[in-house]
Amino acid sequence: MFGVSVFLGDELTIETKNYLQTMKDSGFEGVFTSMHIPEDDASQYVTRVKTLGQWTQELGMQLMVDISGEALNKIGFSFDRPEEMLAIGITGLRMDYHITNQISAKVSRSMTVALNASTITQEDIDELKQYNANFQQMEAWHNYYPRPETGLDKELFIRKNHWLKTLGFNVMAFVPGNEILRGPLFCQLPTLEKQRGVHPLASAIELLNECEVDDVYIGDPTIDDRTKQQFFYYIKKKTLLFSIKEIQGSDYLPVIVGKHQNRWDAARDVIRSADARFRTIPTIEPQHIQERVKGSVTVDNRLYGRYMGEIQVVKHPLPKDEKVTVVAHVIPEDLTLIDWCQEGQLFELQPIQDNERG
Numbered sequence: 001m002f003g004v005s006v007f008l009g010d011e012l013t014i015e016t017k018n019y020l021q022t023m024k025d026s027g028f029e030g031v032f033t034s035m036h037i038p039e040d041d042a043s044q045y046v047t048r049v050k051t052l053g054q055w056t057q058e059l060g061m062q063l064m065v066d067i068s069g070e071a072l073n074k075i076g077f078s079f080d081r082p083e084e085m086l087a088i089g090i091t092g093l094r095m096d097y098h099i100t101n102q103i104s105a106k107v108s109r110s111m112t113v114a115l116n117a118s119t120i121t122q123e124d125i126d127e128l129k130q131y132n133a134n135f136q137q138m139e140a141w142h143n144y145y146p147r148p149e150t151g152l153d154k155e156l157f158i159r160k161n162h163w164l165k166t167l168g169f170n171v172m173a174f175v176p177g178n179e180i181l182r183g184p185l186f187c188q189l190p191t192l193e194k195q196r197g198v199h200p201l202a203s204a205i206e207l208l209n210e211c212e213v214d215d216v217y218i219g220d221p222t223i224d225d226r227t228k229q230q231f232f233y234y235i236k237k238k239t240l241l242f243s244i245k246e247i248q249g250s251d252y253l254p255v256i257v258g259k260h261q262n263r264w265d266a267a268r269d270v271i272r273s274a275d276a277r278f279r280t281i282p283t284i285e286p287q288h289i290q291e292r293v294k295g296s297v298t299v300d301n302r303l304y305g306r307y308m309g310e311i312q313v314v315k316h317p318l319p320k321d322e323k324v325t326v327v328a329h330v331i332p333e334d335l336t337l338i339d340w341c342q343e344g345q346l347f348e349l350q351p352i353q354d355n356e357r358g
Contacts, residue, residue, distance in 0.1 A: 053089025
């Protein structure tokens, strides 16, 4: 499942609601928020969480709230009355580390409970069993890390997730946003340090494919419109969408634009379009013979004989070849996505103007 984050320290506006609608339309199903409340803002938080709960109910989205016992009391709710939270659209609670396993076990018998994936121990598991927790309604959620250099190490992260999966937990982690970032540091909110500054979708695919993660949430408040479209393509169409910039003076952009599939016998150095051989193409003349950097989109020209018309996206730098015409380049923001175009993966090449970037 994919999800987004909404922060209740900021006013909820029609733009917030529209963003949630767009993300729902793009295939996102969950919303995360936090109820760590400043002393003088309790009343605002009550109103905002109720509004957010109403919106998520209308959209059919799940709402997970990060909560402490003190904050819950401030807004007039109680762990003893989970039905009141369910009634306003809260579908799950992510438990602060000050909350006991006994309380977590009790709440899990009524609604979803998320435990801190990074800190849970076997002792916690034993206690939860002792208190008759409903493990079918318990999940393991990692934190995001606003301060640079404090995000998790990938190897240790995978090791912990593997253990959690053996216990039957659903595992969630955060990836960074790339539009409105959360202050005061504005350094993005990933779980893994290596993903700070990386494309949100590339980060999500890495978590899902290599890190034993089930659910991915955007940590920061928003992603840009182009990235929303890329998530839509990936979730709804199982397709990676690459934005490309044409080389000025190229005659062959129409040849490469559109839908493709990476061959099942995937190459080491390039993404080879399995669809290229089925296209009707003109004679491709040698043009723009240049070094092929990562992200170069090429078409084999007439000097390659029967290979003429083969379309490739370069994965690793390659020397220039008089038989290979360079037509366009994947924009820098999308280069990390290339690493996840694996065997049989559908992808689409879409021209972009500079003013269309997020």
